[in-house]
Amino acid sequence: MGISRTLLIGIALAAAAPVVQAQEAGDGEILALGVVDFPNSGAAEAQAPFQRGLALLHSFEFDHAEKAFQEAQKIDPDFAMAYWGEALTKSYSLWDWEDPAAANAILAKLAATPEGRAAKAGTERERAYLAALDVQFGEGTEQERDDAYILVMADIQRRWPDDVDAAAFHALAILAAEHEGRDVAAYMRSAAILEEVFPAHPDHPGVLHYMIHSYDDPDHAPLGLRAARRYGKVAPGAAHALHMNSHIFVALGMWPETVDANHASVLASDREAAAEGKTKTWCGHAHSWLVYGYLQSGEDAKAREYIDGCWMRAMEQIAAQPGDGKLEGRLALGSAFYVQMMDAADTGTWKVPEDLPWRRLKADYRLHDAYGRLLAAYHADDATAAATSASDVKAFGAEVLGAMDEAKRAGEGREVEVVLAQAKGISALATGNSDAALEALREAVAIELAMPVHYGPPVIAKPSLEILGEVLTGLGCKDEAAEVFAQAARRTPGRKAVLAGLAASGT
Structure with a gap:
């Protein structure tokens, strides 16, 4: 076969084909996925679904990319790169999930051995790409x-x-290998690769996507603003692309832009759900960031609508699993607790359904509930509620830590340790022991500052620097509070609580 080249700018199948990830807007308009141009030896008739699958893959629309690659395989059963692409949909590289067995099973559909697959590849370059997957999904630890x-x-x-x-895949590989958190040197190596190719490929979805990831911390976010302003316009047919811009906007405290980006992403998800005969979506990654943007913008009622909607979806999933056994599968509960904790940190509201089947939930959810109640009590200056919730945080925190292996203790365990220290400090404050409160809160700050910088809304719903600064202000230590809030402003620019703290401390 001759090598085919296809330029994808909002490419679509025939009108009878299924909608692919909000590619078709409500009025029938076909939305773009970006520009890809991947030379390959597949049949000309299979190029449209293949190139579309590649564009979707670069925007982390894994399920839809998988379907597109499978469609290309049906047209050309010996299309080696279509199997390569489908195998890559089993590696959510930046989301710390992979299924090597499933990826290898896909490759085995092409041929049972690396040698057999190489024989079906039409060029040396294709053979190199296929061999790369034998490394990625081969022997050895994930690292x-x-x-x-x-x-x-x-x-x-x-x-x-x-x-x-x-x-693009080289840059992504560098980012994906950083399992212990953000290593600035590695992220800048990724950025350097992408910056070099960006001028010639400003509409490539992978270049824009991974460039945003390379820069999505407060120190480097200004460098990613160019890509952030472009990506959603280049690939509006991918819901994740519409959301990704907010990685930079959140890092810079740009709340209207954060809301607009995630609202667009949620609408894209809603269109997709409607096309599949499903109801409105309430929970998810973009939905959580939308809630955060609303809260930071002071639009609490709009945030509450999505929080309540996510709880509704979570309770529907629980009702679909009757009985007394542990709840299984991916549940909306995680998202519901996440956005509810945001609300508790910002407004002091803690509102969970009364009929949650606590006996069927893992201890993590009990810890979320205890911490949320603690934040609400702290916000309301309720000493009795603070003491009770702090005691629950201690008990459930110990249970969660006890169930973690060594690797998790070094990662997620640090987050639990921060919450435990915060609870100790707030509890001491409630009893009037300001010295003990400050000591515990400074411990919480030290643990949190030692953790790798994370993109997006704060990992700890109420950052320790904010609590420490607020307590110092309340005790009349305004100079020290101003220093603490200035540090918080560098880590989480534009947060309402930080801006209020700076004002209250006289900065």
């Missing part, structure tokens, strides 16, 4: 495979320097 995959993708980029996808 060992990730490190080796970086080297393989670097070699592919070196051998085919004009291949923008090689550059």
Whole structure:
């Protein structure tokens, strides 16, 4: 077969084809997914679904990318790169999830061995891409495979320097290997690769997407603003692309832009759900960031609508699993507690359904509930409620930590330790022991500051610096409070509580 090249700008199948990830707007308009141009030896008839799948893959629309690659395989059963693309949908590289067994099963559909797959690849470049997956989904620990995959993708980029996808996947591989949190040097290496190819490929979804990820911390976010303002316009057919811009907007405290980006993403998800005969979506990644944007913008009623909607969806899922056994599967409960804790941190509101089946829930949810009640009590200056909820935080926090392995203790365990220290400090404050309160809150700050910087809304719903600054202000230590809030402003620019704290401390 001859090598085909396809330029994808809002490419679509025939009118009878199913809608792909909000690609078709409510009025029938076909929305773009970005520009990809991946040379390959597949049949010309299979190029449209293949290139669409690649564009969706770069925007982390994994389920829809999988369907597109499978469609290309049906048209051309020997289309090697269509199996390569489908296998990559089993690696949510930046979301810390992968299924190597499923990926290898997909590759086995093409041929049972690496040699057999190489024989079906039409070019040396295609053989290199296929061999890279034998590394990514091969033997070794996840970290060992990730490190080796970086080297393989670097070699592919070196051998085919004009291949923008090689550059994009190389940059993504660097980001994906950072399992212990953000390493600035690694993120800047990724950014450097992308910056080099951006001028010639300003509409490539992978270049824009991974550039935003490379820059989405407060120190580097200004460098990502260009990509953030562009990505949603280039790929409005991908709901995740519409959301991704807010990684930069949140890091810069740009709340109207955060709301607009995530509202657009939620609407795209709603259109997709409607096309599949489903009801409005209430929970999810973009929905949570939308709630955060609303709260920081002072639009509490709009935030509450999505919080209540997410609880409704969570309770529907619980009702669908009757009995006394532990609840299983991906539940909306996680999102519901997440947005509810945001509300507790910002407004002091803690409102969960009275009929939650606590006996069927893992201890993590009990800890979320206790911490949310603690934040509400702190907000209301309710000493009795603070003491009760702090005691619950201590008990459930210990249970959650006890169930963690060593690796989790070094990661998520640190978040629990912050919450435990905050509870100790707020409890001491409620009893009038200001010295003990400050000591515990400073401990919480120290633990939190030692954690890797995380993109998006704060990992701890109420950052420790804010509580410490507010307590210092209340005790009349305004100079020290001003220093604490200035530090908080650098970590979480534009947060309402930080701006209020700066004003109250006289800054």
